[in-house]
Amino acid sequence: MEERQYDLIFICRPDTPEADIDKIIATLEHAATEKGDKIEKTEKWGRKRMAYRVHKLREGFYVYMTVRATHGEVVKELERRLKVSDPVIKYLTVRVDEDLKRQQKLKRHRERRAARRPRKTAPPAAAAPTAPAAGGEPTAASV
Amino acid sequence: MAENTAPQQQGPAPSGPRPQGGPGGRPGGPAKRGKRSFVRKKKVCRFCVDKVDFIDYKKAEILAPFIQERGKILPRRMTGTCARHQRWLTVAIKRAQNIALLPFAAEL
Helix, strand or coil: CCCEEEEEEEEECCCCCHHHHHHHHHHHHHHHHHCCCEEEEEEEEEEEEEEEEECCEEEEEEEEEEEEECCCHHHHHHHHHHHHCCCEEEEEEEECHHHHHHHHHHHHHHHHHHHHHHHHHHHHHHHHHHCCCCCHHHHHHHC | CHHHHHHHHHCCCCCCCCCCCCHHHCCCCCCCCCCCCCCCCCCCCHHHHCCCCCCCCCCHHHHHHHECCCCCECCHHHHCCCHHHHHHHHHHHHHHHHCCCCCCCCCC
């Protein structure tokens, strides 16, 4: 089946010891591999100020990970685990593969257009100085 | 045909297709006449200028200029963002709000 990619961000209480956060990450990775999917990347953003208060807290420890999955089941399981783990105060899962696909498509499109543009503009520029009267027109028309 | 005839007329001076056109495209008038003059500067979509294909909701510092102090998303007519990028932008801002990177509303 088609492969999906998710961004998963969760926020822990700022007073959580680092070891506990590592433990949560490990359990999530375990849960993902159990379902046959994979957590590709894990980034600890560290303590950050949140834009608003959550559970009367102003700061939180952000952890960001990307998940590659073949189906949406794994998200349900990961979110369930995040919900029951006490230090986690907020989490968000976003499906990103469609956005990334669109981004790549646009990028390819842009590159192709950029590659085409010099060819289109070059012949008239090259033809004009050499033969402005007669030779210029046929070459420009052929392009 | 129009493309072909244009370079012929300009023959000796093969400059770009459009040599005319004022700087910045402002509709005439002296720009130095204080702040109150009604010369409207043409707004350009910032994302189009930077050729952005994807607006990342994780980068709050990019999204921050597009929300009001109270937390509202600024309309296109204020920022000049094009329709397509505004569409992406709103989604990105809403995602950022959900993970507390941007505020829903200002705290008092």
